[in-house]
Structures are given as structure tokens and as C-alpha cells.
Amino acid sequence: MISFTANQAKTQFGEMMAKAQREPVSITKNGKPSVVVMSIADYEAIEELKLQCLRDKLARSVAQIESGNLRDGDEVFDELLKDL
Incomplete structure (x- = not known):
């Protein structure tokens, strides 16, 4: 699973969405997994x-x-x- 920090997810939102179309993306906050973004x-x-x-x-x-x-x-x- 690909991982982005919350800040990376914010600044690279389009890239994160593109990657989430292929596989789930984990977003971490303060070094801990917080949410997963996935395709519909x-x-x-x-x-x-x-x-x-x-x-x-x-x-x-x-x-x-x-x-x-x-x-x-x-x-x-x-x-x-x-x-x-």
C-alpha cells in the first residue's frame, strides 16, 4: 500500500487520487496511519x-x-x- 503523510496528501492531492484509483493509499498523521483513500x-x-x-x-x-x-x-x- 502506498503511503502519504497528511501534508503530502494535501499538497499532492491530484497525484494521491490518481494512485488511489490503482490501489488503496494510506495517509498518516504524526507518523501513525489515519485514513485510507481508495477508488469508489x-x-x-x-x-x-x-x-x-x-x-x-x-x-x-x-x-x-x-x-x-x-x-x-x-x-x-x-x-x-x-x-x-
């Missing part, structure tokens, strides 16, 4: 993956309910939180 296509792909993962979990849950395999709600939410 990459962002949309990530959002679609997140949505598909949620749909898969929901489908598994429905299948478990239909098969009579019920679980305590707190256990289920604890598992979901581990994935976040």
Missing part, C-alpha cells in the same frame, strides 16, 4: 462483501431455527461481536 469501485466491492457476509450469517441462522437448533441470544450476539 474498491469501496463498493468491500461494502458488497460485508453485505454478503451478513446475508450468509442470516441464512445460517434461519436454517438453524428451521432445524430446531435454537441458541441463547446472548451467545449469538457475543459471536457476532467477535467478528466486528
